Amino acid sequence: MAPGSAQGAPAAGRSGPGMQGGGPAAHIVCMVSDFFYPNMGGVESHVYQLSQCLIERGHKVLVVTHAYGHRKGVRYLSSGLKVYYLPLKVMYNQSTATTLFHSLPLLRYIFVRERVTIVHAHSSFSAMAHDALFHAKTMGLRTVFTDHSLFGFADVSSVLTNKLLTVSLCDTNHIICVSYTSKENTVLRAALDPRIVSVIPNAVDPTDFTPDPSRRDDSTITIVVVSRLVYRKGIDLLSGIIPELCQKYPELHFLVGGEGPKRIILEEVRERYQLHDRVRLLGGLEHQDVRNVLVQGHIFLNTSLTEAFCMAIVEAASCGLQVVSTRVGGIPEVLPENLIILCEPSVKSLCDGLEKAIAQLRSGTLPSPETVHKEVKTFYTWRNVAERTEKVYDRVADEVVLPMKERLDRLMAHCGPVTGCIFAFFAVLNFLLLVFLRWMTPDSIIDVAIDATGPKGAWTKQYFLGKKRRAKEELADS
């Protein structure tokens, strides 16, 4: 179920955890997020691919997430990536409930037994990620946070989340954003020093998204839309575009992949204008099916209203489609101008953009899918992301973790008098709980976990062969 692991020659130079040798020391990174496989989405694949590439570079990586149905406990994915599915209650939208304290015993146990040096939390929607940051700071570990989404400033829910984000990030060592727009947004939301915020874009696996012109039907023009059918993705705009363009161009077809609460609107449109043969709704797609849908189309349409970094348009461009998208958030940074047509987020502007793309397609001035693929392939690779993330880790490893007193001062000075005091109080409580836990089970009696990560991991075949042979020799000797 997990996509193929990153292949290729493993980068040498790093000394493995627990090994002496030249070169900078390897980090033991713990990725924490509520969102991980088997759930599907951008954050999930980001965490997985980044972990795989970091393992390839010689670090030890583990992932901590909450239990998904029967999937509880400890699992191993390709190249020994260890995943802890903790039995915590899910509250809303796959995010766990938070009390700031209840996850401390388990997380502390994991951080100690795996000898974690850096805690890397993902996504501001994930309560578990914030909890882990809070605990890691109490335990004196270095912390990194990656923000994957954009927020507003005006409505009540954003005001609250922004406040929480301020508290959570004010003493985090380093923050990673996926685009410059996202960086600007995060710095403003959380009132951060921009110097500790880095921009590392997402990547796509170019081998998963290859063009296949034979799959498209050139007697028609197919517009593909792949997104969750929710308000944020601008599905209401889509429902305005479909009838208008279908009336103008009789050979136009729409292919919509994805599931969500706004599906009913598209179904209504289809019903009202009798477009059953021209608008196909595919429903929810598995990640591996996305490519098969993409290659059937000529034009990819993205109608998002807010987007930090749009993976979907890179995937589409990698499959050789002409991309038409709204000019929102970080999207203008993602692709060069010759590969994308940007429009304002309105029905009229998007229709103009699509008509322009259709005209180019008819006149044959669009570049061929192969050339587009070759160009896009070089833009965003996971190896590059891992390399840049590693630099962040190196930098963080040299920094000092704020001692308790300074941390409290920072909280009170940075987060306003009321919130600051409340959370400073929580931080003290958390510390007392940690002292109690250390008294109950001292760090020294916690078993150190076997390191199974990477090509030198304990559980590769060679180890077994060696072990068996040794056992046999011992038997023969005795």
Next chain:
Amino acid sequence: MAEQRRFLSAAGVPIALRRRQHSASCRELAVRGPRLQLRSLSAVTSAVWLAAYGLFALSENSMVLSAAIFITLIGLIIYLHFVKIDQESLLVIGSLGIQVTSSYASGKESTTFIEMAQVKDVVINEAIHMQKVIYYLCILLQDPEDPQGVSEVVPLFQFCFHGNNLSTGRVDSSRKEELQATIGLLDRSVQKLSRDPGAEEDSSSIK
């Protein structure tokens, strides 16, 4: 021929492992937990009695005191007879099977026998238990209907190693598929204790 080695259990208390080779294909492994500490016993007793005296001072009813006596006595009997395990031992007989015995502090013994044909594998697994992540040694039992399947997971030496009971897990059909996937991984990964008793000494690799 017997030898004894000392270890710390996962809860940090000292335990002793004794190995005894009866014959070439028969060997016995016994793990002995710590004895009942006089200190903890007197601590619990005095706590109950102090509480009883407090209640007595409030209610002035002497029934409270006699109830406290009964509670301490019955509690002690139940603890010694059903909870406190002094020693857990594993008798492995090559072609026959594995006998698991636990001796309680009162002298009561409970024995289960697992026939060799039922044993699919012996593995060390990693699991989240209460607020801890632990390694535990367990026997996987063969599912009689499905040669690839596992019907039950029997944890070994649970009391002495972990200080409490990991219940024997019955595997229902909905979880079977997932468990098999895990075991496929385990086969490749966890150091396998091969079924011949000669390699059984790996069980001591748990601290």
